[in-house]
Amino acid sequence: MNAAQQVKFYQVGSLAAGNRLLDPELRSDQADPARSNALTCGHRACQGCGEALGARYVLDAAQRASGGKVIAVNATGCLEVFSTPYPQTSWQLPWLHSLFGNAPAVASGVAAALRAKGRTDIRVVGQGGDGGTVDIGLGCLSGMFERNDDVLYVCYDNEAYMNTGVQRSGATPPTARTATTQAVGEEPGAPFGQGKSLPLIAMAHEIPYVATATVAGLRDLEAKVHRAMGLRGARYLHVLVPCPLGWGTASCDTVRIARLAEQSGLFPVFEAAGGEVTEVTKIRRRVPVEEYLRPQKRYAHLFTPEVRTDVIARLQRAADRNIARFDLAEEVVS
Amino acid sequence: MLKQTEGSRAVAETVAYCRPEVIAAYPISPQTHIVEELSRLVKSGALKPCEYVNVESEFAAMSLCIGASAAGARTYTATASQGLLYMVEALYNAAGLGLPIVMTVANRAIGAPINIWNDHSDSMSQRDSGWIQLYARDNQEAADLHPQAFRLAEELSLPVMVCMDGFVLTHAWERIEVPEQAQVDAFLAPYEPRQVLDPDEPVSIGAMVGPEAFTEVRYLAHAKQMQALEAIPDIAREFRQAFARDSGGLIHPYACEFADTIVVALGSVLGTVCDVVDEMRADGVRIGALGITSFRPFPLEAVRTVLGHARRVVVLERALAVGVGGIVSQNVRTALSGIRLDGHTVVAGLGGRPITKESLHRLFADAIAGRLGHLEFLDLDTGLVERELARMAQSRRSGPSAENILRDVGSNR
Numbered sequence: 123m124n125a126a127q128q129v130k131f132y133q134v135g136s137l138a139a140g141n142r143l144l145d146p147e148l149r150s151d152q153a154d155p156a157r158s159n160a161l162t163c164g165h166r167a168c169q170g171c172g173e174a175l176g177a178r179y180v181l182d183a184a185q186r187a188s189g190g191k192v193i194a195v196n197a198t199g200c201l202e203v204f205s206t207p208y209p210q211t212s213w214q215l216p217w218l219h220s221l222f223g224n225a226p227a228v229a230s231g232v233a234a235a236l237r238a239k240g241r242t243d244i245r246v247v248g249q250g251g252d253g254g255t256v257d258i259g260l261g262c263l264s265g266m267f268e269r270n271d272d273v274l275y276v277c278y279d280n281e282a283y284m285n286t287g288v289q290r291s292g293a294t295p296p297t298a299r300t301a302t303t304q305a306v307g308e309e310p311g312a313p314f315g316q317g318k319s320l321p322l323i324a325m326a327h328e329i330p331y332v333a334t335a336t337v338a339g340l341r342d343l344e345a346k347v348h349r350a351m352g353l354r355g356a357r358y359l360h361v362l363v364p365c366p367l368g369w370g371t372a373s374c375d376t377v378r379i380a381r382l383a384e385q386s387g388l389f390p391v392f393e394a395a396g397g398e399v400t401e402v403t404k405i406r407r408r409v410p411v412e413e414y415l416r417p418q419k420r421y422a423h424l425f426t427p428e429v430r431t432d433v434i435a436r437l438q439r440a441a442d443r444n445i446a447r448f449d450l451a452e453e454v455v456s
Numbered sequence: 457m458l459k460q461t462e463g464s465r466a467v468a469e470t471v472a473y474c475r476p477e478v479i480a481a482y483p484i485s486p487q488t489h490i491v492e493e494l495s496r497l498v499k500s501g502a503l504k505p506c507e508y509v510n511v512e513s514e515f516a517a518m519s520l521c522i523g524a525s526a527a528g529a530r531t532y533t534a535t536a537s538q539g540l541l542y543m544v545e546a547l548y549n550a551a552g553l554g555l556p557i558v559m560t561v562a563n564r565a566i567g568a569p570i571n572i573w574n575d576h577s578d579s580m581s582q583r584d585s586g587w588i589q590l591y592a593r594d595n596q597e598a599a600d601l602h603p604q605a606f607r608l609a610e611e612l613s614l615p616v617m618v619c620m621d622g623f624v625l626t627h628a629w630e631r632i633e634v635p636e637q638a639q640v641d642a643f644l645a646p647y648e649p650r651q652v653l654d655p656d657e658p659v660s661i662g663a664m665v666g667p668e669a670f671t672e673v674r675y676l677a678h679a680k681q682m683q684a685l686e687a688i689p690d691i692a693r694e695f696r697q698a699f700a701r702d703s704g705g706l707i708h709p710y711a712c713e714f715a716d717t718i719v720v721a722l723g724s725v726l727g728t729v730c731d732v733v734d735e736m737r738a739d740g741v742r743i744g745a746l747g748i749t750s751f752r753p754f755p756l757e758a759v760r761t762v763l764g765h766a767r768r769v770v771v772l773e774r775a776l777a778v779g780v781g782g783i784v785s786q787n788v789r790t791a792l793s794g795i796r797l798d799g800h801t802v803v804a805g806l807g808g809r810p811i812t813k814e815s816l817h818r819l820f821a822d823a824i825a826g827r828l829g830h831l832e833f834l835d836l837d838t839g840l841v842e843r844e845l846a847r848m849a850q851s852r853r854s855g856p857s858a859e860n861i862l863r864d865v866g867s868n869r
Contacts, residue, residue: 191655195523196662203664211660216653218526219662220549224519227511231478231523231531232653234507238477238529244655262519265512 151183151344158185158214160194165212166204170373172337172363172380173201173278177249179337180276180361183344185215187351188245193218193232197225197250197259200285201278223258225250226266229273237272245351248275252293253283256320260292263320263358267327270355274347277320277358280365288368292318295388296440297433298420300368305423314436321394324358328397331355335391336362338381342403346393362389370419382414387441390448404452405445411438458633463595463625464489466632467560467618470599472503473640474558474606476532477647478524479508480517484539485572486622487562491534514539518546518557525555526661528652530606533557536622537564540578544585547615551586552677553662554650556609556616558602559587563723563774564622565807569858573808574622576723576774580751580783586677588616588684589752590704591722595620595630597749600703603635603644604691611687612680613650619751621724623808635699643698681753688750706755708747709762711737715744717824718763720788721772722748725804725811729772732816743820748784759791768798770823772811772834776803781831798823804834840864 151157160181167174184192196202196219205212206219220228229248236244248266250259255277266273282300283289289302290312297311305311324332330353335343343361350357364380366373383389384403388411391403412434415421424430445451461469468490479498481491498508507524511517517533525531535543540561550557561579565571579589590605592598598620605616620626651659665673685706692704710730712718721729726747736743746762748755763769769792771785780786782801789799800823805811815835822828840861847854854860 193527193653193655202662206660206663208663208665208669211663213660214658216655216658217660217662218523218653219660220519220522220553221545224515224522224546227516227519228523228526230509230511230516231480231520231525232527233523234478234509234520235524235527235529235531238505238507238524239527240505261512262516265516268512269509 150341151186152179152340158182158190160185160192160213160215161205162212162214166207167200168367168373170366170376171200171204172365172376173251173280174204175337175340175376176278176343176361176363177201179340179343180249180347180359181215181247183347184245184247184274184351187348189243191244193244193246195220195225195229195232195246195248197254198222198285199251199254201249201251203285222254224262225254226259226273226275227262229275230266230269230271233272246273248273250277251284252277252279252281253291255279256292256318264323264327267324267329267356267358270329272354272356274350274357274359277360278363279360280363280368282365282368284365284368292316293320297424297437299423300420310423311421314433321358321360324360325394325397327356329356329358330395331357332394333358333392334360334362334389336380336384336389337364338377338384339391339403342391349393368420370422371417375417379414379417382409385409386411386414387445387450388414388437390444390450392448399448402448402450405450406452408451411441457636458631460629461632461634462489462627462629463598463620463632464562464627465493466595466599466634467602467620468493468497469634470602470640471532471560472497473635473637474532474603474644475503475506475530475646477506477529478521478531479506480511480520480524480531480533481508482511482514482517482535482539484514484536486564486574486626487534487536487539487560489626490560490562514543515546518543518550521557521559522546522550522553522555525550525557525649526553526653528647528649528654530647531555531557532559534560534562536562537566537572537578540582541566544582547582547585547587550615554613554680556606556613556647558605558609558616558618560602561617561619562622562626563619571807572622574624575806575808576619577776577806579617579619580775582617583752583783586614586681587752588614588681588750590616590618590749591751592618592620592625593708593724593726593747593749595625595628595632596701597703598625599632599634600695600699600701603640604695604704606644607691608684608687610647612683614680614684619723624724633701639698643695684750684753685755704749706748706750707758707762708749710745710747712744712746712762714742716742716767717744717770717820718766719743719745719770719772719820720748720763720784721745722751722784723774725772725774728811728813728816732813732820735813736817736820741824743824751784751787754787754791756791759788760795763788763792763797764795766797768800768823770800770802770820770828773801773803774805776806800828800830800832802828802832802834809835
């Protein structure tokens with residue numbers, strides 16, 4: 123076990139400090155120098171990793187919400203590999219990794235043990251990437267939802283199998299280039315129409331809480347973790363975490379790209395309870411999908427050698443459909 | 457309490473007396489009666505505190521056990537056949553993480569062709585998974601092995617499989633001495649985990665280990681399992697003191713002293729084997745039987761001591777290692793390395809084929825007369841397989857063997 127690590131507080135002395143000008147109760151968990159530090163620095167994530175950012179915010183918020191009583195269960199994947207190269211660990215909370223496809227069931231087992239021991243104060247967070255969640259772990263996740271086990275499961279969605287070298291997953295969006303959906307042929311990239319929506323699948327289980335978030339809205343992400351931790355039963359949080367390596371974006375652009383995913387309508391941000399959407403984050407500045415696609419090398423084949431306006435138009439229609447379906451357009455104040 | 461009861465029920469009741477705190481349940485024949493009875497015991501309040509979790513697959517069952525055990529709960533599940541294979545990835549993981557989960561395997565064949573009846577193909581396929589494997593001779597031992605399994609698992613921090621023959625034992629009604637709660641409590645102390653997920657003392661379990669230490673970790677897994685060779689007899693001795701009956705241990709030699717021929721077997725077939733041994737002994741044949749209870753770890757020294765003086769050894773295999781023959785035989789041969797004797801592998805009772813006394817009499821007589829080959833299949837219908845082999849030789853598109861044989865069997869009726 124590492125010695126507890128002092129929280130680094132980068133923004134001291136800056137007027138742009140993270141929410142320090144707000145009332146204390148409105149401030150971000152991360153703005154508190156006395157916060158817990160679930161995932162310490164020194165781990166081996168790539169520069170600009172969205173998953174590392176998302177996981178730190180999620181677990182710090184979960185710890186604060188539960189008074190530091192959190193057990194984390196991790197699926198195999200980038201997050202597990204970059205955080206625990208034996209004999210080192212970046213985790214400052216009890217953490218268990220078993221396999222790729224079983225994190226939800228392992229988390230259910232931890233929750234069952236805690237119930238049997240009467241430890242209702244200790245809470246369980248399961249976490250995995252999109253491969254471990256939407257593909258290989260889906261059966262276990264559905265079982266956990268169906269039993270309404272007291273677990274918050276968080277999917278860090280970077281839209282492909284990044285840990286094994288960027289292969290397509292069930293969450294890879296249409297036309298995206300991966301190592302197994304190459305940018306060649308008549309319809310380059312992921313076959314059109316693919317990409318599962320696990321938030322909708324989760325909602326179909328009518329569990330107490332389902333939410334989506336991105337690392338562009340970190341305050342929103344924290345708030346959703348707090349909301350989820352205030353509830354009992356199966357809860358699901360789907361966080362979009364851009365991957366600079368897999369998406370072919372600059373490591374300084376992770377947050378910007380996540381925001382563009384949100385603003386284009388391709389990634390709807392909402393909350394649901396018992397199978398019904400209860401809250402959506404309206405798009406304040408709507409952008410065409412092209413603005414989101416263009417900076418990413420995984421979509422480069424849509425722009426060179428010629429611009430595939432037909433494909434871009436189809437993606438735009440998908441975004442428009444999301445905006446209509448989830449009512450994401452900001453109401454015009456007259 | 458001595459009572460007439462079903463094997464599964466005796467196991468379930470005994471498991472309940474072991475006070476498991478988490479039970480994962482998924483149905484697969486012939487294991488179902490065990491988890492059904494445990495469901496009743498938990499729901500009726502006879503066993504508490506205990507979380508009984510209905511899961512969506514065997515993979516989830518073992519995964520749930522991993523989480524529960526790592527969080528410090530005494531954990532139990534049961535499975536069989538395809539179910540055991542469906543949880544394989546999690547099986548290795550439970551062993552690698554050193555989690556003292558106890559699981560009953562109601563032994564059953566593995567498809568295809570699908571077959572729900574008994575043999576040892578399922579658990580034998582997991583011989584290298586890092587689980588301790590104990591095989592029960594009868595229902596009394598099947599029940600008794602469970603408190604011993606929890607003791608063993610928790611002493612060594614390793615998972616233990618209690619293997620009992622599907623249907624032959626699980627569904628058989630017998631007079632069984634089911635222990636009392638107080639007896640089991642005196643024998644089995646509450647679970648104290650070696651390492652537990654606790655927010656007050658956070659640990660990371662399941663880290664990634666690279667080439668610099670992986671061999672050492674695996675070596676230690678082996679060394680730890682070998683410790684069971686001492687722990688198993690110790691626990692069996694204590695069990696005998698506490699319950700006044702013999703169950704468990706590494707091996708069960710039967711009439712092996714001064715035996716020229718010794719038959720090695722695991723599980724319920726030992727009852728029939730010992731009957732035949734008795735009858736042949738009465739006729740002056742120097743034959744004995746060696747039951748192996750602990751298949752993993754394999755008690756090399758104990759087996760060598762018993763078999764080393766025999767002239768021939770017949771290993772009755774309840775599973776087939778396709779491409780080589782016997783599984784148990786390979787282990788027996790390791791135990792006997794450097795000792796010259798006649799060794800015979802006999803594959804018997806696959807997929808529920810009865811192993812009759814008549815067949816065994818014939819088989820052992822053949823062995824003693826030197827008529828037995830190195831690899832034999834007991835009661836194999838040679839006509840049937842020869843017809844199919846001829847058909848296969850005739851045409852590459854001869855169709856699936858199972859269906860062809862079924863048609864042949866049908867046309868003979």
